[in-house]
Amino acid sequence: MKTNYIDELNEEQRAAVLYNEGPSLVIAGAGSGKTRVLTYKIAYLLDNGYQPWNILALTFTNKAAREMKERIARQVGEERARRLWMGTFHSLFLRILHAEASLLGFTSHFTIYDTSDSKNLIRSIIKEMKLDEKVYRPGTVQARISNAKNHLVSPAAYATHREAYECDCAMGVPAVRDIYSRYWNRCRQADAMDFDDLLFYTFLLFRDHSDVLARYQAQFRYILVDEYQDTNFAQHSIVLQLAKEHRHVCVVGDDAQSIYSFRGADIDNILYFNKIYPEARLFKLERNYRSTQTIVCAANSLIEKNARQIRKEVFSEKECGEPIGVFQAYSDVEEGDIVVKKIRELHRDESCPYSDFAILYRTNAQSRIFEEALRKQGMPYRIYGGLSFYQRKEVKDAIAYFRMAVNPHDEEAFKRIINYPARGIGDTTVGKLIVAATEHHVSLWTVLGNPLAYGLNFNKGTVGKLQAFRELMTGFIADAFTRNAYELGVDIIRLSGMMNEIGQDSSPENLSRKENVEELVNGMNDFCQQRLEEGNNSWLLADFLSEVSLLTDQDSENDADGEKITLMTVHSAKGLEFMNVFVVGMEENLFPSGMVGDSPRALEEERRLFYVAITRAKKHCYLTYAKSRYRYGKMEFGCPSRFLNDIDSRYLALPRDAALRRKIDEHAGQVRLDTNRKTSLFSSSSQGNNRRSADVSSVPHRLKPLASSGKTSVSATSSAGIRLQKGQFIEHERFGRGEILNVEGDGDNSKATIRFENVGVKQLLLRFARFKIVEK
């Protein structure tokens, strides 16, 4: 399987792979084979004295990590690839934090609060402090706190941070520092960390425990970071902590694709990498293997308009290609029709499969129009983003039970389920519990254990109801660290009364809720099953939760069921490529977003976002805009985006309408380049970090059809007893067809190495694997 992979690289790529003596920065233009360099570099390191666990490879998404692991497995084998420390910052540091939690005053099974948990907690703190919710918007406050954490500013530091305080005062929210401090303590009380804490506490762990730091420094002898342009200060600092001694660090990224500053990402990390690591070698990958020359040139001419960047000359040696088509529509609906018509044309005339098409937009709200247009024509599509599976009410409810079984001190889970299903425990009672808990600095669960001891004298009825809830949960808690996630999960859903609640009537909404809960349960079954097969016995509820809490929509099994047109935001398209790309909604106030105001930095980020959009296209790229569209229920008239003007018109096929061309030109003067002013940490405008709420009912059910309840127990239907031989072919229930490469051990412990056609090489414990032997 091992090929002489070094020969497959071009000169620059090879140089980047082979240089491992000190820090290096690989600037990888769009489509320049970045992933290839990373995978080959890791394979090379493994071939040259590094053990898999010596390598820390940080990626932006779980999906990217998974795919890269698979590619590396093909070079060095599944077994070794699996032992790599490869994953997102959040998931790998979570692993470290689990192991070292006690040093930080947490248990090893602390909860992870998601964004909405954080916001709810902040909301209740604001209420408790009797502040005006209109002034102190939970979303805004959360963004401030998140920003502070991403800059490693603790509550204590924040309280004395003059600049931050002045900024808060200027925004009319001087109490943010008090909210922050309370929030911090409440999370600790609940044995919970939010997303940002996973980074912040990792930093603190390394800062305050030099022995621990030394241990991980010694282990991670080589550190690689993908998508470095999207790292924040905390991430940057942790990498620095780990790499400080050996300085074997390689960061890969493209400053032109830095698009996550709203989340704290700091493009300066990549722009000034050589200030931190003065001896760093710089490699530039400038040959684009993805797109036509026209697309590459158009993208270059666009990004040239940005001042803050590392200069590079991306070029393509593919065919010249067609100019980028620009279409105008009179309304958003017509825009949908135009795009759909064009897709049908290409599908018919050039026999492009539907999976070759992507419609990219700035905001999720735009998806609806295209969805409707496609549905009308009966064309297959898949929408990414929107309300994710794990954010649906019924799924969150179930997960809240799971969370509390694992960590009874979890305040947000407690509040969610104490009266769901209805048990007659109302807001007043819960309010009293919260006040008592906060006063005594203990968790809600602790107060529940003995309300009287905390000065709560409930009437008899209430005491009984609280008691019943406590006993229900005590049962789950007792099982949480012995029974497997699936079996316990099923019991919890049944015994908690959730299933009855949902199963009440068969209204369509309830039906869909039921399906979602069943889907969750099936997912837990798969999870346990997979762990068993791989001989990994981390199949507790706690293990399931820590895996699930860092998953996003993008990570869900992409069971490429057939060819479908892809609809997604430009952000989520990062790292992907399509034969044909439509970038829609090219209008002022939409793309660039109206939020940029007069900030040159923000405008440059929007321009980079547009750059990302265009460079997803391999062959055809189209830009569309509408003269009018519905927004907030009102008709609005817009004008073409100034970005249309940033692209050299040689590469565009503009609409013929002269008046429209003039309209585009009018905006030419508006582009102002950055003045190199560095925005301060705390003065950037806050982003109301409201979780968007898409219309669930309109999102087609993208989840796998329910496996009917045939699976009752995790270990019930394995294929034990079947004798396997090298060279045979099998059909695995989940992984599909594969060839047996090797079989070791015998009886209960026999283990097979199998190369699957779709998912690569895997090792499975035959005792648990579910498959059948098939003909070649």
Add this chain to the structure above:
DNA sequence: ATATCAACCCTTTTT
């Protein structure tokens, strides 16, 4: 303690 209805904000992007 729940159900219903009217204001109300809102739409940037997500690990």
Add this chain to the structure above:
DNA sequence: GGGTTGATAT
């Protein structure tokens, strides 16, 4: 346009 919140009534 639509989903969430807050005030009412039962």
